[in-house]
Amino acid sequence: MNQNKRSKQWFYLTPSMILIGAIVIFPILYTGYISLTNMSLYHWKDFKVIGLANYGRALFKLDEGFLSALATTLLWTVVNMVLQIVAAFFIALGLNAPGMKLTRLYKTLLMVPWAMPSYVSILIWRVGIYNTDFGLLNKFRAALGLSRISYLAENVPAFLSCLVLNLWMAFPFMIMMFDAAMQSVDRSLLESASLDGAGFFMKVRYVLVPAIRPIMLPPIIMTAFTTFKQFDIFYLLTMQKGALTGSTLQTIITYAQQNAFVSNNYGLSSAVSMMIFVLICLFSLYSNRNIGREDEIG
Amino acid sequence: MSAKKVKNIGRLTILHLVYIILCLLALIPVIYVFTLSVSKGTGALSTGLLPKSITPDNYVRIFREEPFLQWLGNSVVLSVGTMILAMLTAVPAAYAYSRYRFKQRGTLLKSLLLLNAFPQILSMFAIFRLYKLLGLLNTRIGLIIVYAGSMCIFSIWNMKGYFDTIPVEIEEAARMDGATDLQTIAGIILPLARPAIIVTCVMVLIFVWNEYIFSTTFLLQEGQYSLAGGLYQLQSGDYSRSWPLFSAAAILVSVPILLVFFRIQKYMVSGLTAGGVKG
Numbered sequence: 001m002n003q004n005k006r007s008k009q010w011f012y013l014t015p016s017m018i019l020i021g022a023i024v025i026f027p028i029l030y031t032g033y034i035s036l037t038n039m040s041l042y043h044w045k046d047f048k049v050i051g052l053a054n055y056g057r058a059l060f061k062l063d064e065g066f067l068s069a070l071a072t073t074l075l076w077t078v079v080n081m082v083l084q085i086v087a088a089f090f091i092a093l094g095l096n097a098p099g100m101k102l103t104r105l106y107k108t109l110l111m112v113p114w115a116m117p118s119y120v121s122i123l124i125w126r127v128g129i130y131n132t133d134f135g136l137l138n139k140f141r142a143a144l145g146l147s148r149i150s151y152l153a154e155n156v157p158a159f160l161s162c163l164v165l166n167l168w169m170a171f172p173f174m175i176m177m178f179d180a181a182m183q184s185v186d187r188s189l190l191e192s193a194s195l196d197g198a199g200f201f202m203k204v205r206y207v208l209v210p211a212i213r214p215i216m217l218p219p220i221i222m223t224a225f226t227t228f229k230q231f232d233i234f235y236l237l238t239m240q241k242g243a244l245t246g247s248t249l250q251t252i253i254t255y256a257q258q259n260a261f262v263s264n265n266y267g268l269s270s271a272v273s274m275m276i277f278v279l280i281c282l283f284s285l286y287s288n289r290n291i292g293r294e295d296e297i298g
Numbered sequence: 299m300s301a302k303k304v305k306n307i308g309r310l311t312i313l314h315l316v317y318i319i320l321c322l323l324a325l326i327p328v329i330y331v332f333t334l335s336v337s338k339g340t341g342a343l344s345t346g347l348l349p350k351s352i353t354p355d356n357y358v359r360i361f362r363e364e365p366f367l368q369w370l371g372n373s374v375v376l377s378v379g380t381m382i383l384a385m386l387t388a389v390p391a392a393y394a395y396s397r398y399r400f401k402q403r404g405t406l407l408k409s410l411l412l413l414n415a416f417p418q419i420l421s422m423f424a425i426f427r428l429y430k431l432l433g434l435l436n437t438r439i440g441l442i443i444v445y446a447g448s449m450c451i452f453s454i455w456n457m458k459g460y461f462d463t464i465p466v467e468i469e470e471a472a473r474m475d476g477a478t479d480l481q482t483i484a485g486i487i488l489p490l491a492r493p494a495i496i497v498t499c500v501m502v503l504i505f506v507w508n509e510y511i512f513s514t515t516f517l518l519q520e521g522q523y524s525l526a527g528g529l530y531q532l533q534s535g536d537y538s539r540s541w542p543l544f545s546a547a548a549i550l551v552s553v554p555i556l557l558v559f560f561r562i563q564k565y566m567v568s569g570l571t572a573g574g575v576k577g
Contacts, residue, residue: 022443026428099310111563115559117555120552
């Protein structure tokens with residue numbers, strides 16, 4: 001019976017393990033192996049193992065661009081998260097204001113950017129909003145008699161353009177999460193704080209924020225991961241094949257992808273991929289531990 | 299008292315104004331694309347935010363001049379194929395993780411989460427090279443396997459959480475009555491877990507429908523383009539000519555997703571928060 005039961009769970013698990021092994025685990029191991037070789041376009045078949053040279057190249061040769069890509073990625077993640085958390089918090093707070101009507105309608109409309117297929121949204125923004133000739137922004141400027149700007153041609157405007165687009169795409173999720181969290185807060189807590197003479201900011205600071213903190217931590221961490229991993233926006237806005245816009249903005253993910261599929265430095269690209277993987281693993285182990293702690297307190 | 303009321307009404311009016319502006323900001327890109335898609339000819343340069351006249355021209359042209367139906371067909375094959383493969387592997391696994399207590403269970407579940415944090419795009423080259431050596435490039439089944447592998451972990455976690463909420467006693471009662479394992483699972487567990495299974499299926503479908511980087515890297519022959527590949531090609535060429543076509547295609551691709559999204563939205567929010575809090 002025991003033997004029978006033991007073999008049964010493996011019978012259920014095997015198909016998924018084969019699939020995950022082949023599509024997730026093996027490619028990671030293979031990437032790890034490629035990262036130790038000099039594989040490139042010229043060494044497609046006759047590559048050889050060169051040890052950690054690719055890692056050294058990425059980390060210690062400044063002109064390879066990995067370190068600046070890493071800096072861009074960190075800046076991108078921090079700016080995005082701060083803006084998203086602060087703005088989404090206040091937007092959700094307004095939706096929960098006493099006496100506020102029509103909130104269902106507002107929420108539904110605000111959710112549209114989240115529901116759109118993301119690559120469609122990005123392409124729409126690329127041509128419909130940012131395009132130099134007939135993007136809405138430049139049409140608006142032209143109507144005011146201002147000169148046209150190519151938003152994606154230089155790094156700083158391109159970074160800001162990507163930022164605005166990412167905020168547009170990411171706000172709905174954050175707002176919904178804050179909204180759900182605020183609705184789960186016990187109203188009587190806020191009311192008793194009012195009776196104790198607490199003003200609006202006191203209530204927000206000492207009652208609302210501590211109450212939603214444990215609920216918001218997981219979605220915020222999840223969003224931090226997706227922001228850190230953001231690839232589509234940078235790629236589709238500024239570095240499509242045959243349609244480079246002139247900005248040289250790279251995040252570590254686009255850096256790895258471009259080195260693999262554009263400049264054909266497979267070894268370097270794989271080394272970068274492995275380092276990103278380790279970073280993400282460390283970060284997720286660390287954040288899981290913190291969530292666990294929050295649960296114990298709450 | 300009435301002064302306070304007036305103040306309150308003033309505050310709410312300002313709030314409403316803020317939300318109307320926010321909603322407009324959220325909708326303007328979509329409205330603009332819709333306007334372009336129903337505007338005449340190639341007037342992308344002159345079109346304003348709202349349409350002057352409405353014509354279905356661009357929608358007719360996207361079917362006549364571009365192989366839109368073929369892209370659609372390819373996307374449907376990829377989505378449905380992925381869904382079937384992901385479910386065939388993930389449902390039994392979710393069941394096993396939910397019902398059996400074995401030594402490696404905790405470790406396996408945790409490593410699945412860790413693997414899920416790995417951005418699939420980072421191993422894209424490894425898969426690409428592997429597929430090239432195996433002759434799986436430019437095949438739909440190859441891409442389906444990649445998609446199913448990427449979505450398998452998510453599906454397992456998503457459904458395991460729901461299976462956990464179904465009392466074991468129901469199964470035991472059925473076993474007492476002499477039902478076999480297969481009968482118990484097919485007759486009792488699957489029907490009870492239907493909401494979770496449906497939501498997971500829909501999420502897999504949406505994922506494949508919205509995926510472009512693997513589909514534009516792995517399917518390179520023109521007849522194989524999915525919707526993502528087709529739309530990508532429409533906007534990458536000479537804009538001024540194909541931009542109205544692109545806008546019509548963008549609307550056609552987005553509408554089904556919008557409909558599905560708003561139907562399952564309440565599950566998405568509750569599922570994400572519940573899963574998140576449990577860690």
